[in-house]
Amino acid sequence: MAVTRKAAVGEKKKKGGFRETVLLLVLGVGIALLLQAFVIGSFYIPSESMENTLLINDRVFVNKLAGAPERGDIVVFKGWSTGEDTIKRVIGVGGDKVVCCDAKERITVNGTPLEEKSYLYPGDFPSGKKFSVTVPAGKLWLMGDHRSASADSRAHMDEPNQGFIDDKDVIGKAVVRYWPLNRGLIFTKPDTFDKVK
Template sequence: MTVTGSGDKAGSDVTATPPGQGEAAPGEPEQTAAAPGGPREPGASKKSGWRESVLLVSVGVVAALLVHFFVVDSVYIPSESMEQTLLINDRVVVDKLSGDVGRGEVVVFKGWDGTTTIKRVIGVGGDRVKCCDAQKRVTVNGVPLDEESYLHPQDFPSQERFDVTVPKGRLWLMGDHRASSEDSRAYRDDGSLGTISTDDVVGRAFALYWPLSRMATLPVPETFSKVR
């Protein structure tokens, strides 16, 4: 309500009446001024509360949809290609605003056949990714990777040999269960050396949230910090 006159109190529900006007005659009962807008209809406050509730729910739904489409997403793991890091039917949270993709990150992307795929980034644009050195390790720019922390315990770094320099703006990706993963190694003859464009990346998988017994974050393995 807009308060007029310097003597009115904020929050008052009555309108000030000029002196001499509207005063009750002697012996007559005073009349109480009606609230601005006239008397409220029965149930008006309930209707108002209902409308506010609907508005709040609507705003919440819109906000949740915006977050889902532009900020985070949830995906489930359909295959064993990322074991032991991710098992079949695990569910992970994907950050769609993660920015530049880095080595060692687990990312969701539009795969070689157009389907949504999840793998680990081994090399970024300009990297030379090679397998294998004398100890049968994958190397990136000549630096051997210690993959024990994420590689399937009964697997090898790679049974296939390769030596690829990743083009600018593209990524070389591999699954953590190398023997069961169809990744960059399988598409080296596709004209892009098996790499995928950074533009095809949906986002970074940063946390495993289901099942609850396996809840964990998905940090970048320490070995990638040694690559230059």
């Protein structure tokens, strides 16, 4: 009789442990899905437009709660005409005048030249296309770091949006390159943007 009672208690503990494991697993998956939907996203890089900062097949985590994009941020957004997830660097925000180029072939923002060597693709020019734009309120001017291989704001200037992206189309700010592991990097804003007023 005592043996049967012990066996029943042991069986009950096994069932309780299994249920608890399943519950924790379901809860963990649910939390992960909520984080993916509202807080952190993972994105892979499909093109060379952000080289050498980001190479093809690199993967980044994006903070969806990072707040309004600032100059110098790398952001993922809904692309110009296709609505596909796209990644570029913010060069100008609402109210900024972005011009290419000054006498030294540098892009200027509000008259301040950008020193872009820290992120611009080696040997690339800041822009092969001349332009002068004033970014409307609530919009962004975005460019890839590999300018000669990037279909960015400059490539969409003849469209109704004139190359600008609505800041509401931004999914989030890239915060870390996590893959491949040997190239892991936490992104920081380049110092040159601190000089822009």
